[in-house]
Amino acid sequence: MYKKDIWLSIQKIISEGFTIEGQNLLDKYAEQFISHRIIYQRFSPSEQHGCATGGATHVVASLLAAAEVGPDRLTAAIGSFKREKQLSAIQESRIEHWAKAAGCWIDEVDEVLQSRFGNFLAEGGEAQIYDNGMNLIKTIGLDYYIQPLLALDRISLHNTWFPETKLQVLGFGRRVDGKFVIVVEQPFIQGMPMGEKEIRDFAENLGFQLVNPSNWTYATPEIYLSDLHDENVIKSQEGNVYVVDCDIRLNTPELKCGGKRSISNVLVLQE
Numbered sequence: 001m002y003k004k005d006i007w008l009s010i011q012k013i014i015s016e017g018f019t020i021e022g023q024n025l026l027d028k029y030a031e032q033f034i035s036h037r038i039i040y041q042r043f044s045p046s047e048q049h050g051c052a053t054g055g056a057t058h059v060v061a062s063l064l065a066a067a068e069v070g071p072d073r074l075t076a077a078i079g080s081f082k083r084e085k086q087l088s089a090i091q092e093s094r095i096e097h098w099a100k101a102a103g104c105w106i107d108e109v110d111e112v113l114q115s116r117f118g119n120f121l122a123e124g125g126e127a128q129i130y131d132n133g134m135n136l137i138k139t140i141g142l143d144y145y146i147q148p149l150l151a152l153d154r155i156s157l158h159n160t161w162f163p164e165t166k167l168q169v170l171g172f173g174r175r176v177d178g179k180f181v182i183v184v185e186q187p188f189i190q191g192m193p194m195g196e197k198e199i200r201d202f203a204e205n206l207g208f209q210l211v212n213p214s215n216w217t218y219a220t221p222e223i224y225l226s227d228l229h230d231e232n233v234i235k236s237q238e239g240n241v242y243v244v245d246c247d248i249r250l251n252t253p254e255l256k257c258g259g260k261r262s263i264s265n266v267l268v269l270q271e
Contacts, residue, residue: 006038006267010067014094018101026098029063030056032269041266042066042250043156050160054184057104058155058169061182064098065091065149066265084146091148092180099172109139109173109181127245136188139173139181144247151182154248157223161206162243165189189242191234199233202241211257221260224251 006029013022032038034052036045043051051062069090076082099105106112110128117130117137130137145151152169159166167184174180194202200210208218208225217226226247233243251259 006269007067010063014067018098023102026060030059033059037270039268039270041264047156047160051156053159053166054155055168057171058152061095062152064094065152088142088147095148095172104171106171106173106183108176109183110175113137134188136186138184138186140184141179141181150249153250157248158246161248165242165244189234189244191236191242193230194233194235199228203228217257219251219257221258222251224249224255224257224259
């Protein structure tokens with residue numbers, strides 16, 4: 001089974017409204033994805049593993065968001081912000097309808113999490129964070145990414161590069177203001193903030209080069225890594241470095257950071 005067959009199957013599941021049979025088939029695709037029977041050429045093998053460690057919920061949502069959108073539904077000019085918003089609305093709708101059918105959707109998500117976990121810890125540019133003992137519960141918004149697909153990519157890439165602080169997707173929801181969020185769980189790490197030189201040395205040891213110090217952006221030809229400041233990178237008492245939050249993406253030429261990454265959404269089922 002090749003790209004066309006799997007994507008057509010997923011589009012049929014979407015058009016039929018996520019029946020029980022459709023949900024079961026998506027679960028099967030997630031299982032095959034996680035076991036690497038399905039190869040997703042959007043990612044390298046290690047990046048696909050990073051996507052898989054986000055959990056089956058993450059895998060299914062990533063596939064739903066990446067499924068092709070008919071040109072009749074995208075009326076705005078290619079490359080325009082309006083087109084990005086059209087894509088976002090379609091991806092959000094797909095994930096919301098599936099998540100409601102699958103039981104992993106939360107309306108008024110921040111109020112629900114506040115009542116469930118109680119201890120609200122912090123709020124960043126895109127996330128709200130709650131204490132859950134040895135783990136943190138975060139809601140990740142789309143402010144930086146616009147499209148859910150790119151926010152889900154961020155989770156896959158974070159898990160690839162920083163597995164000690166991996167993000168596992170629990171579900172999805174909307175805030176009281178209607179904004180779409182991804183609900184994730186992440187290990188709680190106790191540590192101290194790092195200085196900019198320490199962070200730069202750490203990033204360069206991973207193979208990244210500093211491209212914009214004003215917003216802490218590093219890059220390789222394949223990966224864009226930003227927001228790597230002292231609140232997002234900590235060091236434990238043992239000297240281990242942990243990235244707890246960052247903006248990480250496939251470094252395509254459109255990002256204008258020396259990226260050479262091209263993206264293929266081919267899916268292949270290994271017989």
